[in-house]
Amino acid sequence: MPARIGDIPMPRTCPHFLTLRLAVRRSVPVGNTAVLGVSGGPDSLMLAAAALAEGVTVHAVCVDHGLQSGSGEQAERAAAQVRRMGGGAEVVAVDISGHPGGTESAARTARYAALAAVATRRGTEVWVGHTLDDRAETMLLAALRGLPGGLAERGTVPGTAEHGAPVPLTRPFLHVRRADTVGASRELGITPWYDPHNSDTAFRRVALRREILPALGGIIGGDAAPALAEASAKVTQDSALLDALAEEALRRRREDADCTADTDLPVGVGAEHPALRRRILGIFLRANGATVSTRATAGVDRLLTDWHGQGPVAVGGTTDGRRLVVARRGGILTVSAR
Known part of the structure; x- marks a missing residue:
């Protein structure tokens, strides 16, 4: 185990951070380098820390969506935290006004476009810090939209397959709980940023996280997230097969x-x-x-x-x-x- 991650001393006992390192170890990228989306929150910040501890060459992209006062300063702070851990980092400002959908959807589209552009330039893949909890929430959100789906551990950055060479996307933390990223931040003495939007139940995802998932847990007498995440994993596997069959069927129909x-x-x-x-x-x-x-x-x-x-x-x-x-x-x- 390294004694330090950049300027950050490694504590003698850090069970949460060890869980994150083991997750990263199963996802070592081609060329041992990756572009990471880092907001400064515990999930993405600890993804950078765990990747660096495992010897991955990290280049963080800290996206400024311009949606809140001081968002540029927060993006710069996140970049500085990654540099302190020994990684590279840059801040990219995006304009979400040209993207369709609501604020959350438009921001996501703009963010992935920025990540894909940097990864293409550097010839590597994109990593993001989605956890098992995110996977469970996404499963519920997709079902409410009538389009069952979930988060896959490996895929391509959304939109890149339709508009050029697809950029590989990896989510190393999909079997890791959000509690582990928060716990690892405490173990390393790193103060993450908590997006105020993540406390606003006007956003569907936040309402699901704060109100619906706890209610489901009360109904089943336990934590509902693992079962939902398992269902999400199965849905993504089924979807991958059906997508391949659909591509072949479309090719045949076009030929006919x-x-x-x-x-x-x-x-x-x-x-x-x-x-x-x-x-x-x-x-x-x-x-x-x-x-x-x-x-x-x-x-x-x-x-x-x-x-x-x-x-x-x-x-x-x-x-x-x-x-x-x-x-x-x-x-x-x-x-x-x-």
């Missing part, structure tokens, strides 16, 4: 219809099993920069399976304020901006 444009969708897709069809529609919408929501997907699905001459279906908008719509013409679905 002599469809040359990767952004168009042949109506023959309507004959696919609903589980595959939903994923094919997701591929189609994302490739066109459209919104993948329950409402949009259902509307486009009716153009395939319940066609009676209806008009275009709205599927989001462009950054310059135009609407994106899907229309059916001559056996093909296309997306256009109006």
Whole structure:
């Protein structure tokens, strides 16, 4: 065990931090280097600490979303904490106004775009500090949106597969509890930052964390997070298989219809099993920069399976304020901006 992590002395006994190091040890990146998203909170800050303790070359990206007074100073503070631990760090300011969805969704999209840009420049993968608790919360949020899903341990940075070379994404802490990252911060004598938004129950995730998960625990007589996280893991495995089958089915349908444009969708897709069809529609919408929501997907699905001459279906908008719509013409679905 190293005596220090940069300028931080390692305590003789640190069970929480050891748990984090073991998690990182199972996720050593190619080239032993990674770009980390670090907000300064206990999860991301301890991910940087554990990675550095395990000999990973860390470059932290501390994103300033500009959503709170002093956000730039906090991002600089997080970068300084990583540098004190012996890692590299930079602050990236983002503008969320050009991204679709609510504040939380737009901030997430902008953040991942910033991480992907730095990782591409440095030729490495992205690490983020999601824990088992995040996995359980995401499972519930996805179910409430009618689109069951979860967090995968390994995948690609959202959006990069549709707009260029996919950037690998790893979540080393998905089997680790949030209590371990908080406990490790105390063991190392590091003071993390706690985002005020994480106490605001106006945000769905915060309300789930503070109100719904404890209520579920009371109903089952124990901690609900592990079971939800296990369900999330199974859902992500099932989704990975179905996504691969959907890609193959889409390829075949496009060949059968002599469809040359990767952004168009042949109506023959309507004959696919609903589980595959939903994923094919997701591929189609994302490739066109459209919104993948329950409402949009259902509307486009009716153009395939319940066609009676209806008009275009709205599927989001462009950054310059135009609407994106899907229309059916001559056996093909296309997306256009109006």
